[in-house]
Amino acid sequence: MNFSDSEIVASILAECDYSTTRNMEIADLILINTCSIREKAEDTVRKRLRIFNKLKEKRPGILIGVLGCMAERLKSKFLEQEKIVDIVLGPDAYRDLPKLVAEATEGNRAINVQLSREETYADISPLRLGGDGVTAFISIMRGCDNMCSFCVVPFTRGRERSRDCFSIVAEAQDLYNKGYREVTLLGQNVDSYKWQNPETGHTVSFAELLVMVAQVHPDLRVRFSTSHPKDITDEVLYAIRDYDNICKYIHLPVQSGNSRVLELMNRTYDREWYINKVNRIYEIVPDCAISSDMIAGFCTETYDEHLDTLSIMKIANYSMSYMFYYSERPNTKAARKYEDDVPLEDKKKRLSVKQRYGIIGKSEKLDMALNTALRVASTDLSVLIQGESGVGKESMSKIIHDYSPRKHNTFIAINTGALPPGTINSELFGHEKGAFTGALQSNPGKFEQAHGGTLLLDEISEMDIGLQAKLLRVLQEREVERLGGRKTIPLDVRVLATTNRNLQDEVREGRFREDLFYRLNVFPMRLQPLRNRTDDIIPLAEQLIAKYNTETHPLRLSSDAVNSLKEYQWPGNIRELGNVIQRALILCNGSEIHAEDLHFETDYLDQVSLEEDSRKNLTTNLKSHEYDLILKALNEGNGSRKYAAEKLGISPRTLRYKLARMRDMGMQIPVSG
Ligand code: SF4
Structure with missing residues (x-):
């Protein structure tokens, strides 16, 4: 709004043959258009005024004026008490500026902060200041x-x-x-x-x-x-x-x-x-x-x-x-x-x-990831964020955008695996009217919508391999052609991508284009799963309890619940923790959540127990195979420990240890003959 007001002021002054300059060293009149909405904005204005007054000490002829909200709010304080400006002009009095400049030049008090019920400056064609012409x-x-x-x-x-x-x-x-x-x-x-x-x-x-x-x-x-x-x-x-x-x-x-x-x-x-x-x-x-x-x-x-x-x-x-x-x-x-x-x-x-x-946690790994995100935010590099489902990849992308020079422009996210290839094609690259059955009107794609801002390609590993070639071309050429269109549209978009798979494995398996991988992976980030940052589990759980608790009294975790939460592997990460806490809030009695109130994702537990069973079987098989080999070597050498150790490629000491274990298990060990 202030920028637009400055253009109106410039237009009014242009009528009196003033022109604008970006160099305050040569300016005859310095106007600062102000905002009072926050204290910080006012502090900034006061700092600027001090700089302008230093200049005035060197060139006493120049005039300094304050326009806008702060002028209205502080009125004569600027002129009479602080004596740091020559002109004070409220937001509805810009038309009076030439007159006030003349009065200030004569050394008179120049102030008009009258508010109006009608002024809209409708008839003034603003002078476009420093714009891009677009x-x-x-x-x-x-x-x-x-x-x-x-x-x-x-x-x-x-x-x-x-x-x-x-x-x-x-x-x-x-x-x-x-x-x-x-x-x-x-x-x-x-x-x-x-x-x-x-x-x-x-x-x-x-x-x-x-x-x-x-x-x-x-x-x-x-x-x-x-x-x-x-x-x-x-x-x-x-x-x-x-x-x-x-x-x-x-x-x-x-x-x-x-x-x-x-x-x-x-x-x-x-x-x-x-x-x-x-x-x-x-x-x-x-x-x-x-x-x-x-x-x-x-x-x-x-x-x-x-x-x-x-x-x-x-x-x-x-x-x-x-x-x-x-x-x-x-x-x-x-x-x-x-x-x-x-x-x-x-x-x-x-x-x-x-x-x-809403990022809760105190682990070093989380802080490191945040610091990395803030650093890379200031660049324009493509970032590939890898991590399991539920670790907060989209939130991290949002942080990168919000702390980047593009923060005032759009952030658009699209899940590239959630829709069929045809739909993704038109969603991402746009389409012209009649490009396909049902295309009743032209539509800009996400790339165009994100122009000037950031586009997040979520779950990029799920993208159809055929579409990957088109995506690569758009990223390389920095222009897009809508489906059914002939015009190429230039793009200024920063691209971020996330994946819950190991994208290099996908490249090796031929499911993801290598050239696209390198184009996206300019700056790689890997977010750690919850099980690798156990320090974050309890603060997160407590925050989720506060969020979902509908009781009038506060709820806390008992020590056995804390242990269970820390020991669990969290394959579904923060999302799963949220589910477990919501279930616990339904099941718990009183003011404490106990271990028995925590019901982890059963599918995962089943999977884990299956995996554990097979791991146990494998270990048992390996062990018995090892004992067979030891017995065979001893029999070949007529019970000689030295022969068996050499044959097996282990030290006599290790062999002695293993034989003791075998004896403990009740096995018959051949004696030296
Ligand atoms: S009073 Fe202030 S914050 Fe509220 S609508 Fe008006 S300008 Fe916005």
Whole structure:
């Protein structure tokens, strides 16, 4: 939003013959567009202002101005108390900037932080700043009426007002004509957009606006940000479903996964309502990507309530989420009425990588894997993550994406073994209308959808060998051709892959292409199974107990249960541990879970006992064969120990030891003759 505002400001100043520069050393006027949403953003602005003021000491003629939310919030404090700026301009007063610059040049007080109920800057054509000529922002509404208790936006940006829909469509058309191919419709709360046509009296909704912009041209991709869940209507979802050029992505900030905390936040929905909304989105737009914002450590939030937020991440299957720890903003309802009582250290802990992804464990192996993931995240290398089912390969892929430079773009995962080859072909590479029976409309594949972001090829070893050649070509050429299409589409996608098999064995067996293996295995990672990191079993079990426990009293593990959990081999890894804990919660009495409440996967136990039986048989057979050989060697040498030891290739001492064992077992040993 601030970027879009800066483009409006640049356009207003261009009318007065100002031009922009990236070099502050030569600037006559330095404007900083600010955000007050978090304390950290304000700290950053203050640091910048100190740098600008150093410059001003060298060149006293330059002017420094603060625009946006922080200007509105701190008003004259900047000008009169701290004396670190010359101009203070609120978000609804940008048109006044030329006048304020003139006043500041004369050495006068230059401030306007008046909020407006009408200003939308609809008639101003923004000056595109430093863009790539392909993507652009279009501001469609300003302000917010929602009054979330933690948020300053309603105070700094004022009440909601929407821009004339025809000016928005005209701007989109103009951008398309100039070669732009993606527009993002922006607003504090875009989906509450409503503009009443003064001529017809009809109120245009966000869904209608979305369709109007999508109809500018099928090659113009349309995105929007940011939305309040309560305003994502079915009509918006139908528009997303029906128009290929509307990006199938919704930012749906949950803020908390706990109903009590949501009520304190005044979000106007509870956990159940939000989950239903997510389900509705997936029902109407099954391949929609959803992202979220979350606040950790809001006033009075307990650790268990924080776990509710983490559990929402799994339920909603977010492609991405932004997590922040709560920082109190002055004058908000939360600041006035609630105690900011979660210690900063706890807030930060709740944001740690492990917490964010619900990764519980303290083993060195887990920490090493996380460190490796964070390191490789900053590169653009392909990563092949190998590990048994249930060890968290997909979570690790998500971490790599979220900590990569691509984190603001889409993360798409596809299970390459879950669908038949024909379906995977069109899912992955896309298809044109009429490419096959039932292809009623063109569809971009996962590769195209992940453009600019990351594509996870889950369980890659299961991919049909015929399709592997096509995948290799796409990875090599970095372009894709849709099924039934003739056009090649350039791609900028980072590829991650996972497998629960040993892919080198698959190559040896001829089931996986060697060239594709090397293309994917640029950076290999292996996640250890649970049985190899026993330190993680009990913390994980305790977290799962807290998650699934529906009793009012806490439950804990008895010492015999702890031993059983540690001794078990966990072939199904964390997933299996979850099942065992859920069963134990049903079976246990009182406040402790005992060993007899733990029912491990019986199939596996059967398999293990079968394996153990056959291992025992094998050992017995080998032993008896060994004794036969010893007796034969002794008989050949007329009972000579020296002869037998040489014949068998063992030392006389080892032979003596083995003969003693045989005697103990009641066997007749030939004596030296
Ligand atoms: S909807 Fe968003 S902008 Fe509006 S008050 Fe809530 S958090 Fe702030």
